[in-house]
Amino acid sequence: MVAEASTISKDEAAVYDRQIRLWGIDAQNKLRNSSVLVVGISQLGAEFAKNITLSGLNSLTLLDGHVITKDDVGHNFLLPLTPGEDLIGKNRAEAAYPRTYTLNPNVKLTAIPNDLETELTKNGEDWLGRFSLVALIDQNYDLVVRVNAICRRLGVRFIGASVFGWVGYSFFDFNGHQFLTKVQNKDKEASSTMDLENEQGDENKKAMTMTIEEDQFEPKPYFYPAFEEAFNVDWSQKKLLRKCKRIIPSSYFLVKSILRAQKESRFTGNGEDADLRVLEEIWEEEVKNGNHLKEQQTVQPEKFDHLFNPQLTPTCAVVGGLMGQEAIKALSEGKNPLRNIFIYSALDTTGIMCDFPPQ
Structure with a gap:
């Protein structure tokens, strides 16, 4: 179950003023009522968690059963570098909590120091239904396939992503969820008219009239293939x-x-x-x-x-940035979603969006 609908406060409106101007108050309210689960607080997971936290969610849950290794220290910016403190061996989700919280104290934050399979065994598969979006990051193929199938059954938005050294991908499955789609019927298009002064600025002479057609959008469900099919x-x-x-x-x-x-x-x-x-x-x-x-x-x-590890920081930034962009579109029911696999390679400096299986 997602959080009960509520609107943002005046204080929140001031914090999110810039993005409200970008995508509107309705979209911000939809983000305000969204709950996201991030599984895997790797370097890529940190990039995505940062981007989605700053958007202004209702709640964010960090879940990771792994402990911090030398590949994490100095690369994962959500892990504090306190002089004299040894992070090796500590749980990644719990260690990432303080810095994630400081990014946006308005977001209700939870850290779970378990792997996802343990949580599903304890709470049941329907536990995932309480989230608006589930993101699996740097998880094994079989787990991604399984959780994607659960999310499709429960109607939960899903993202699966990994970075393998210098190459990374993100997969999007927002099956059945609505996005704003341009109305193709021109009869439905609105227009606005304004009068302009002539070039000489003489108000007594006939002014020019300019008519601007405004695109109209309506919500429409989009359909996506499952991870295994794609x-x-x-x-x-x-x-x-x-x-x-x-x-x-x-x-x-x-x-x-x-x-x-x-x-x-x-x-x-x-x-x-x-x-x-x-x-x-x-x-x-x-x-x-x-x-x-x-x-x-x-x-x-x-x-x-x-x-192979360690993950390249620029690759994590690119893949995590696009993940955040598409997650915000999906949660706010915005425009122009990208389908459905993004692949970035720093080895040949390419970032390509693939729609698989081909339509």
Whole structure:
């Protein structure tokens, strides 16, 4: 269940004045009544949590069962760097609470030091229904598939995202939720008219008249595919064969290969070299399945060591920024949502929006 509807106070209106001017008081009130769950307070998770907190939510829940490692310290800006304090081994969600709170004290903040599977076992799957949006960040493939299915059943907006070293992706599923859509019927378009003085400024002479057509928008539900469907397109279909080279970016094969390695439990964890060999093998298969040539790919296997931790800060900033943008659109029922997979690669400096499976 989402929070009971309420409107922003005068004090909040002053805090959010700039963004109210940008997207309007109605959109801000919708954000004010939204509750978001962020699972995974990694460096990417911190970027998204920051962006969504500053938007002016009703409540934010940080959930993470992992402890802080050396990859987090100095990179995750939600973790305090107190002289003499050793953060290694502390829970990430609890450690991130103080700085997240200072970003926006108006947001009701909760930190849960557990993994999501533990919470679902304890509270039941319907527990996710209390949130307006659930974001899974840097989580395993199988968990993302499962939680996405739960959110679709409960009608909860969903984002899944990860950053693998220098490359990252975000997946959006706002299935059935409304966005403002431009009215195509010109009969419904409004117009405004204003009189202008002639060039000489002579008010006694006939003034020019300018009519400005104003776009009209109405709420309309949008439909999205599930995570598993979007990342498991059969590119051998006749209708897709000729499109493959045009619509599949090289960076897609990097992301898909890592997701597939997770799905098939192929990463050994026994050493980077073994995982690199697995990744290259899967990548070659995925490139072939996508009707591409491996020698034409912008990122070759000799750079695959850049696809492992630590996460590159600029990649987290780009992916986390777009996640925040689309989350705000979804919660405020705004305009022009992007569908449905964004992939950013700092290896070839590309950021591409893909709509998979192709329409």
